[in-house]
Amino acid sequence: MFRRTLSLAVALCGAIAASQLPEFTQQYSQRLGGAVDELRRVVQRFDTDAVRVGEDRKGALTRLARSPDELARLQSVAMLANVARLETLQAQQAEMAVAGPFGRIEAFLSNPDPALAAATWNSFQPGVPATGEGAASGGAGFLAGGGLMAFLGRLFRRRPGMVAAR
Numbered sequence: 001m002f003r004r005t006l007s008l009a010v011a012l013c014g015a016i017a018a019s020q021l022p023e024f025t026q027q028y029s030q031r032l033g034g035a036v037d038e039l040r041r042v043v044q045r046f047d048t049d050a051v052r053v054g055e056d057r058k059g060a061l062t063r064l065a066r067s068p069d070e071l072a073r074l075q076s077v078a079m080l081a082n083v084a085r086l087e088t089l090q091a092q093q094a095e096m097a098v099a100g101p102f103g104r105i106e107a108f109l110s111n112p113d114p115a116l117a118a119a120t121w122n123s124f125q126p127g128v129p130a131t132g133e134g135a136a137s138g139g140a141g142f143l144a145g146g147g148l149m150a151f152l153g154r155l156f157r158r159r160p161g162m163v164a165a166r
Helices: 002-019 021-052 057-065 070-098 101-110 114-122 132-156
Strands: none
Touching (some): 021 057, 057 070, 070 101
């Protein structure tokens, strides 16, 4: 009786946890959009300043990198990192935008941005799984939790005919 109750409890916990994945992905997607918007503004501001001094982005970054001023060289490296991160985040945002309900989860899980994922986790608000993908994820979690308990039960079950050595 205890084993069945424990198995059901683990399966339900799996269902509840897995049903939150679509909500987490949705909150991550919102944060992703905010990060893309802000990085785009930073890069556009740099590009505008580069044009004002008669350079394109590449020329301005090269100019900064060759500067005798250490701060200018560091800013060149920082802006290169901003541009690279913007491109990466835009690619993930585009992938998530065209993906179906489960595709968004896959797009997130395949290559999450660690900083965005951590920030999303730190402010995550669980949601009631009111969507099809939430219900399906919950069902998968229920089956995974139940399967885990069944596997563990078989693994640790006493086998008939075996006598413990004393």
